[in-house]
Amino acid sequence: MAEEKYPINIWVNEERYEKLKEAGLAHMCEEMLAGMKVIRVYANAAQRDKILKVFPTAKFDSATTKSIELLPRNVKDKIFDVVVERKSVDVLDEFLKDY
Amino acid sequence: MAEIGHGGKEIVERILDPKEAPAKVRGLKQVPVRSQIANEVIGISYGFFCPLTGFMGKEDLDSVVKRMRLKDGTVWSIPILFDMSDQELSDYGIKEGDTICLTYHDNPMAIFEIREIYTYDKEAMCQSVFGTAESKHPGCARTYAYKDKFLGGDITLVTPPKINPPFDPYFIPPLEMRKRFREKGWQRIVAHQTRNVPHTGHEWLMKGAWFQTYAELPIEKPLVGVLVNAIIGEKRKGDYIDEAIILTQDELRKSGYFGDHNHMTSLTFWDMRYAGPKEAVFHAALRTNLGLTHHMYGRDHAGVGTYYGPYDAHHLLATVQDELNITPVYSMNWLYCPHCGEITSEGLCNHKNEWQKFSGTLIRSIVEDGVKPPRLIFRPEVFDLVMECAEKYGFGSPFVTDEYLAKRTPVFTIPPLAG
Numbered sequence: 007m008a009e010e011k012y013p014i015n016i017w018v019n020e021e022r023y024e025k026l027k028e029a030g031l032a033h034m035c036e037e038m039l040a041g042m043k044v045i046r047v048y049a050n051a052a053q054r055d056k057i058l059k060v061f062p063t064a065k066f067d068s069a070t071t072k073s074i075e076l077l078p079r080n081v082k083d084k085i086f087d088v089v090v091e092r093k094s095v096d097v098l099d100e101f102l103k104d105y
Numbered sequence: 106m107a108e109i110g111h112g113g114k115e116i117v118e119r120i121l122d123p124k125e126a127p128a129k130v131r132g133l134k135q136v137p138v139r140s141q142i143a144n145e146v147i148g149i150s151y152g153f154f155c156p157l158t159g160f161m162g163k164e165d166l167d168s169v170v171k172r173m174r175l176k177d178g179t180v181w182s183i184p185i186l187f188d189m190s191d192q193e194l195s196d197y198g199i200k201e202g203d204t205i206c207l208t209y210h211d212n213p214m215a216i217f218e219i220r221e222i223y224t225y226d227k228e229a230m231c232q233s234v235f236g237t238a239e240s241k242h243p244g245c246a247r248t249y250a251y252k253d254k255f256l257g258g259d260i261t262l263v264t265p266p267k268i269n270p271p272f273d274p275y276f277i278p279p280l281e282m283r284k285r286f287r288e289k290g291w292q293r294i295v296a297h298q299t300r301n302v303p304h305t306g307h308e309w310l311m312k313g314a315w316f317q318t319y320a321e322l323p324i325e326k327p328l329v330g331v332l333v334n335a336i337i338g339e340k341r342k343g344d345y346i347d348e349a350i351i352l353t354q355d356e357l358r359k360s361g362y363f364g365d366h367n368h369m370t371s372l373t374f375w376d377m378r379y380a381g382p383k384e385a386v387f388h389a390a391l392r393t394n395l396g397l398t399h400h401m402y403g404r405d406h407a408g409v410g411t412y413y414g415p416y417d418a419h420h421l422l423a424t425v426q427d428e429l430n431i432t433p434v435y436s437m438n439w440l441y442c443p444h445c446g447e448i449t450s451e452g453l454c455n456h457k458n459e460w461q462k463f464s465g466t467l468i469r470s471i472v473e474d475g476v477k478p479p480r481l482i483f484r485p486e487v488f489d490l491v492m493e494c495a496e497k498y499g500f501g502s503p504f505v506t507d508e509y510l511a512k513r514t515p516v517f518t519i520p521p522l523a524g
């Protein structure tokens with residue numbers, strides 16, 4: 007069985023969308039919930055647990071969406087910036103190194 | 106006409122005539138109470154908790170713990186208790202048979218006729234009410250935080266609370282609520298229990314329950330209403346602020362997603378116990394007293410963590426259904442299906458692989474990221490009002506912060522006694 011993956015939804019507001027377009031990464035957005043753009047960065051179980059520990063406001067929505075929610079906006083901005091820099095959504099190891 | 110509440114008992118408001126109040130409290134020992142007790146004093150005095158006339162004595166408590174009933178046999182699931190420490194009892198010089206005056210915000214709130222003072226095994230209480238004795242369960246934590254002695258006896262309100270804006274239109278006690286239902290001509294009213302700002306999943310829970318409740322009734326004129334009954338009590342950091350909850354629920358009516366003919370919003374003061382199934386039974390009693398005929402129950406009603414199975418509450422309700430005067434309406438989850446292009450029920454749509462479920466938590470994440478969700482997911486009027494509430498009441502945030510807890514205007518205050 008493939009390893010379980012837990013998404014962090016980075017909702018793409020206008021500011022984030024501009025950055026993506028500039029970097030030629032607009033195609034990385036997925037569409038969810040009737041037209042919202044989102045970039046999904048996936049955590050494995052260990053990364054999920056570390057995130058929940060390091061950022062106490064974060065919550066794993068185990069009942070409905072199976073995603074990691076309620077990370078502070080500035081934390082999501084940082085993850086987003088690494089995504090843009092690396093042109094990849096596989097960035098959590100690098101991001102979590104600093105914590 | 107007698108108004109009959111839970112357990113077939115008449116609802117009687119226990120409120121002193123304002124002319125008599127000053128004389129009745131004169132000379133009584135004054136004991137300040139915390140917000141949970143003040144909330145419950147209101148629940149008792151206005152008949153939200155009918156047939157309770159005061160804080161529980163030991164026989165009632167023991168019967169609730171062991172049989173989920175009051176000692177007279179009426180179904181009752183949650184202990185309603187007044188606690189004090191031995192130190193406080195001796196400092197105030199309080200003994201059985203005394204009558205004292207409970208104060209809140211330094212003003213007389215209620216008269217408490219203390220019939221008995223007793224102890225009870227808190228762990229046994231937790232095990233029965235919450236199905237666990239773990240102190241990390243928030244209801245157990247609240248129970249263990251009770252001081253060691255319990256005081257049972259009747260409560261009579263001295264001074265009605267002043268409900269502060271913007272909550273004032275939403276405090277509608279049982280007798281008044283029943284009058285309003287009659288004025289509207291509703292034959293059936295279904296309760297929606299909430300502590301949330303509504304997204305369209307919630308909206309459709311209500312709409313689905315409205316259809317279920319309507320059933321075989323004639324449709325020439327509106328006969329069925331939804332009552333949103335928001336629970337207002339202790340707040341945790343990160344919750345939506347109370348102002349945003351109550352005003353956005355009502356906004357669904359004001360903005361036409363519902364209308365005056367089928368929707369009303371109100372509040373009940375109550376500190377959630379997160380007792381899951383037992384809290385579901387308590388909600389049935391509470392909403393019976395408010396005059397409702399039906400009650401919505403979704404999955405894991407009033408649960409927390411993984412303590413209860415998704416349908417435990419439904420199963421427990423079924424065991425006492427014959428004795429309840431309210432019909433449960435069970436709700437399946439609503440979700441967005443991109444294939445259907447609409448909000449649909451998981452009991453209806455079969456595009457299972459395409460379903461996009463959403464939760465209040467997910468919506469909060471979207472809002473915190475500075476994105477305005479599409480109207481199919483979150484109504485623009487609700488979104489705008491959440492933002493307005495953040496500025497007006499939330500010190501910049503629609504969610505509870507330390508600053509909000511410290512500086513907010515209380516939902517109600519107790520004014521000084523006139524005369």
Ligand SMILES: [Zn+2]
Pocket residue numbers: 442443444445446449454455456
């Ligand atoms: Zn579908």
